[in-house]
Amino acid sequence: MTEFEILLNECKNAVDRFVWFKLSSKADADDVLQDTYLTAFQKFDTLADKSHFKAWIISIARNKCNDYYRRKAKSVDVSIDELTEQPLTASRYGYVEQHDVYDTLESLSENDKQIINLFYIQGYNQSEISQRLNIPIGTVKSRLYTARNNFKRLYLPDTIYRKVDENMKKLPEFMPEYTITKLDKEPFSVKWEELMGWFIVPKLGERLNWAIYDFPKRNRTEYDEMQVVGKAEIHGIEGVEITAKQYAPMDCNKTDNDKIAERTFIAHLTDTYCRFLAESHIIGGVKKCYTFLDGDEFIPNWGFGENNCGNEVNLSAKGDIIRNGSEITAADKPFLLDIVGRYKVKIGGKSYDTICVMDIETYDGGVVSEQYLDKNGRTILWRRFNRNDWAKDRYKKNWTEILPDNERITVNGEVYVHWYDCITDYII
Numbered sequence: 160m161t162e163f164e165i166l167l168n169e170c171k172n173a174v175d176r177f178v179w180f181k182l183s184s185k186a187d188a189d190d191v192l193q194d195t196y197l198t199a200f201q202k203f204d205t206l207a208d209k210s211h212f213k214a215w216i217i218s219i220a221r222n223k224c225n226d227y228y229r230r231k232a233k234s235v236d237v238s239i240d241e242l243t244e245q246p247l248t249a250s251r252y253g254y255v256e257q258h259d260v261y262d263t264l265e266s267l268s269e270n271d272k273q274i275i276n277l278f279y280i281q282g283y284n285q286s287e288i289s290q291r292l293n294i295p296i297g298t299v300k301s302r303l304y305t306a307r308n309n310f311k312r313l314y315l316p317d318t319i320y321r322k323v324d325e326n327m328k329k330l331p332e333f334m335p336e337y338t339i340t341k342l343d344k345e346p347f348s349v350k351w352e353e354l355m356g357w358f359i360v361p362k363l364g365e366r367l368n369w370a371i372y373d374f375p376k377r378n379r380t381e382y383d384e385m386q387v388v389g390k391a392e393i394h395g396i397e398g399v400e401i402t403a404k405q406y407a408p409m410d411c412n413k414t415d416n417d418k419i420a421e422r423t424f425i426a427h428l429t430d431t432y433c434r435f436l437a438e439s440h441i442i443g444g445v446k447k448c449y450t451f452l453d454g455d456e457f458i459p460n461w462g463f464g465e466n467n468c469g470n471e472v473n474l475s476a477k478g479d480i481i482r483n484g485s486e487i488t489a490a491d492k493p494f495l496l497d498i499v500g501r502y503k504v505k506i507g508g509k510s511y512d513t514i515c516v517m518d519i520e521t522y523d524g525g526v527v528s529e530q531y532l533d534k535n536g537r538t539i540l541w542r543r544f545n546r547n548d549w550a551k552d553r554y555k556k557n558w559t560e561i562l563p564d565n566e567r568i569t570v571n572g573e574v575y576v577h578w579y580d581c582i583t584d585y586i587i
Contacts, residue, residue, distance in 0.1 A: 163203050167196065170213040173282025174220055181224045191227055195220045217282060264310070271306035278303060330587060332379050334372035334580055337506035337540065339531070346501040346514045348475040351536040352433055354401070354426050355463050355470040358538050358583050359385045361399045361426035361433065369583040371409070374565055380579075382406040391425045393436045393450055398427035427469070434469025435461040463521060464494055470521075474498055474532075480517050487517065487527075487570045495519040504531050504539050507586065511539045519570060525549035527568070527575050537585050544568055544575035 160168075174195065178188045199216045206215050264272055277283045277291065285303070289296040352360045359367040366386040370379050384404045391400040405420040425437040438461050439448040449457045451467050463470050475498065479490040482499035489495050496518045504511045513531040520526060525546040531539045544567075547557045554561060558576035566577040 162209065163200060166209065166212040167199070167216070170216065170282065172284060173213065174216055176279060177217055177282050178220050178224060181221075187227065191220070191223045195223045198223070213282065267306065267309055270302060271309050274299070274302045274306045275310065330368060330370045330379065330382065330582065330584060331507075334374075334377040334379070334582070335507040337504060339540075340503045340505075342501045342503055342512075344501045346476050346498045347534060348473070349514060349532055349534060349536045350472055351470075351474050351516070351532060352428055352472055353536070353538060354424070354433055354435070357383075357385065357401075357403070357424075358541075358581070358585075359387070359401060361387060361401060361428045363387055363390070363399060367583055367585070369581055372580045372582070374577055374579055375562070380407060381409050393425050394452060396427055396436055398425045398436050400425055429472070431472055432464065432469035433472055434463060434467065470496065474514075474516060474536075480519065482515075482517065485566075485568045487519075487568060489519050489571055494521050496521050502531060506540060506582070509586065511586075513539050527570055538581075538583060539586055541581040543578050543580070545578050547574045547576060 175192060178192050178195070179185070181188075195216065199219050202219075206212065264275060267275070273292075274288070277288045278285070283291065285296055285299045288299045292299070352362075354361055358369050359365055364387065366384075368385070369383050371381040372378065373380050383406070385401060387399050387401050389400050391398055401424040403422045403424065405422070407418065408420040420440065422438060422440045424435060427434050427436050435451070435457075437448065437450040438457075439446055441447070449461065451457055451462070458467060477497050479492065479495055480497040480499050481488045487499070496516065498514050499517050500515050502513050502515050504513050511531070511533050513533055516530045516532060518528045518530065526549065527544045527546075529540075529542040529544075531541070533539055545558045547559055549558065551557065558565075558578070559567070559574065562576050562578065568575050568577075
């Protein structure tokens with residue numbers, strides 16, 4: 160064997176891992192590796208110190224990877240100057256900026272960073288890492304396994320977020336201008352089958368995207384993707400399973416990752432009610448599951464209606480809530496949800512004939528919502544108002560101080576301040 164072949168055999172696995180780490184396509188990686196080895200062979204005589212062969216050939220591989228991304232850059236909206244500083248990485252979710260990989264690495268613990276750096280970036284095998292760190296090879300394997308999982312947990316949500324950008328374009332970055340005009344017509348009755356607060360109808364085949372828009376800036380904050388994925392049964396009651404992915408979730412919705420929260424619901428729809436049966440999410444690496452039998456651990460967040468019967472499906476005006484402009488008078492009873500009038504909602508250049516359904520502290524204590532439904536029972540616009548002292552312990556101020564220019568309504572003399580709106584891709 161030639162000197163080149165001997166040196167290459169000693170570090171070939173490391174070079175292979177390096178390129179495979181950079182490129183997700185095995186075929187493209189093999190092409191880059193072949194080009195790397197050919198270039199190294201042709202320039203081998205220029206390497207003065209053969210003890211530096213490994214570092215030298217990895218530097219060639221790195222340059223070949225950058226050449227690969229420069230070629231790919233023609234298919235994405237980024238300049239060559241930007242690419243030099245922020246090269247793109249191909250992934251199963253499309254092209255993402257490579258600095259995200261390093262940002263993720265920097266967010267790992269020192270132990271995780273060390274083991275990933277040694278194995279993937281510097282190209283040491285497990286035996287070499289064992290010797291360098293003076294730890295058993297079993298410990299090396301265990302640390303690599305843990306580091307990989309931690310990396311995926313932190314990195315994949317970000318790449319998924321980039322993929323979902325295409326879907327997010329269905330919902331505008333800023334809340335469209337809209338007008339709400341009271342109509343001199345009787346409100347119509349409607350069959351409202353949406354899951355309270357989440358807008359999706361719990362039926363097989365249903366999927367929905369929706370977003371939250373803060374006021375007064377009107378900027379899109381949280382973005383949610385929802386899908387009914389199959390049938391499910393909990394405590395003998397059959398419903399459907401719904402997955403929810405919340406991108407850039409509000410503080411109250413965050414789970415283990417700040418960038419994305421994932422939840423699973425089981426929901427039950429009948430001819431008269433729609434309700435949550437169970438909810439699960441991961442906190443601290445532990446999957447937390449709550450069902451309708453869990454009492455106080457379930458009801459405050461997911462229980463609606465008397466004895467958690469759910470939100471009613473067949474809506475008609477009952478007279479429990481009377482609205483006169485910005486002044487609302489409500490009956491003194493629990494679970495207040497009623498139709499308060501008929502309105503034309505003009506949004507995004509489209510006009511909708513709707514009823515306004517007001518919920519007074521059914522969804523959450525200290526919270527009032529306006530939900531504008533069309534004749535199909537689908538949400539055109541949802542608006543949230545906070546009682547002036549809602550969550551004052553957390554926010555330290557009244558909402559008239561936090562959002563002094565936002566719209567206000569009064570309910571039985573109490574002031575409520577407009578906080579945010581929601582729209583879904585149903586209207587796009």
